[in-house]
Amino acid sequence: MTARPATAPFRPSPAHLGLIAVTFLMWGGFFLIIPLVTVHFVGGLGWAAASVGLVLGVRQLTQQGLTVFGGAWADRVGPKPLILAGCLIRTLGFAGMAFSDTFAELLAASVLAGVGGGLFDAPKSAAITAVTAPEHRARMFSLIGVAGNLGMVTGPLIGAALAGIGFRTAALASAAVYVLSAALLALTLPHVRPARTAGGGLAGLWTAARDRRFRRFTLVLIGYFLLSTQINVAVTLKAIALAGPGATGPLYGLSAGLAVLLQYPLLRLVERRVRTRVALVAAVLTVGLSLGLMGLAVTFGQLLACVALYSLGTMLVYPTQQTLTARLAPPGATGSYFGFSAISLGVGGALGNVVGGTLVDAGESLGLPLLPWLSLMTVGLVTALGLRWALREVPGREAAEGMGA
Structure with missing residues (x-):
């Protein structure tokens, strides 16, 4: 571009x-x-x-x-x-x-x-x-x-x-x-x-809930937050299996450390060339693919490489998701839209803790170690496609405002 x-x-x-x-x-x-x-x-x-x-x-x-x-x-x-x-x-x-x-x-x-x-x-x-x-x-x-x-x-x-x-x-x-x-x-x-408008307060929540475009956006993002919790569930369990309980320190240190060092410069690089909605879809796709690759990791080093890729995706989702929420909110209802968007994190996070552990247990009991990772990758692919669908009616300029057209 x-x-x-x-x-x-x-x-x-x-x-x-x-x-x-x-x-x-x-x-x-x-x-x-x-x-x-x-x-x-x-x-x-x-x-x-x-x-x-x-x-x-x-x-x-x-x-x-x-x-x-x-x-x-x-x-x-x-x-x-x-x-x-x-x-x-x-x-x-x-x-x-x-x-x-x-x-x-x-x-x-x-x-x-x-x-x-x-x-x-x-x-x-x-x-x-x-x-x-x-x-x-x-x-x-x-x-x-x-x-x-x-x-x-x-x-x-x-x-x-x-x-x-x-x-x-x-x-x-x-x-x-x-x-x-x-x-x-x-x-x-x-x-x-x-702003003194009729759209604030509880009426603002009703406005957000009735906004078909924003409602789709919020509900589809549940899939992403299901994936983002796996750093605490499936990924942690795999790290411990490969390197013991002490693996959690390097795991979390790498994830948070990369975000500290790279999130802002990475966003600056992306915002010069990519629309906000495209960046969001690509970031979620990256998270899903990195989880799929984790299923192939047989050493802790390989897992950490996958975690680095996972982190690159997650560090782009937050600013792009927040920017789109601010852009889609009408005047006087910004807080309501951010509040409504919390449904994604609440539901996705709760599901992620349950689904991640269940998939790991199912993979072990069935003798299919790739089951959780292929399942999570599929969720990522479906979520990325869902976001592309949910944002298809957002005009390019509106969707990209704050990161460019």
Whole structure:
């Protein structure tokens, strides 16, 4: 394809820098404590793994369920108040974990943490959209992705260091991170007042649900999020089978490290030559094919090579998906559209955990080790074709705005 005309350079404002920094802090604070919950309550206190798994599952369901409505509320009151409230509620949730001695206390703390996440998740995307010019949104979402991955790498390292001091200290440190995030955003993020239209609030969710084009886009993306969870399920199981429990460190380090180093420059390279919708379809196709190739890997090194290809695909999906969501949302309903889009992650993530483990078990019991990988590759191919179909009515210029026509 031909190179695209140059646009004005992207110069991050204080709001942009604040959102990038806060994303790093939030992801770092989250991954500082969440891995330690299982270590502390199961390994240290002897709780049943199923009970702790239930607690973590309830947190995720609470957050994903509330995210749908958090975006709609942002269209009514603006994203900033909800983000600040979400940070403070999550602070209470993680601080509550520090003093939890019973299952009921831990469950209540986890629900609070989930409520906080549900309040700031979609509004944060709406805030990014509001303070960023359309032609720079893909780059901004890419920088947000880089910051998140950097936090995902840093958080567990700090958590591991604090674990030696005690779980309570680690949990309180994680809670403090969200206080710092709220303070930083209070200083840097303007209060963007939503447009006074009839499309905001719960009406905005109804608008998103009735938008045939966006509804197809959201539902088809469930297939991608089913695949994206396999780094925690099928891929992890294969890595352990090839190299033992210690393989998880290099596996996650490679995935997150590549995203930190390559996501932004890769997006800059792609956006000069490829339309947004084409880039999204190609990225999902890459994820599916890389999972298929993992079935052929017989050494840990070969698996890591496949994981690198997998990571190249996943690091392009987030900014392109977010950019298209912002472009498809009508004025006054941006938060609602981001909230509705959370259905993809919620449903796809839940299905991915179940389907991935089921396929691995089925492959072992049937003596067909390629079964899970060929099945996942098929899901990728079908999802890529589905996205091409779902976006076929999107005019080229509209679909590519933010990454070019």
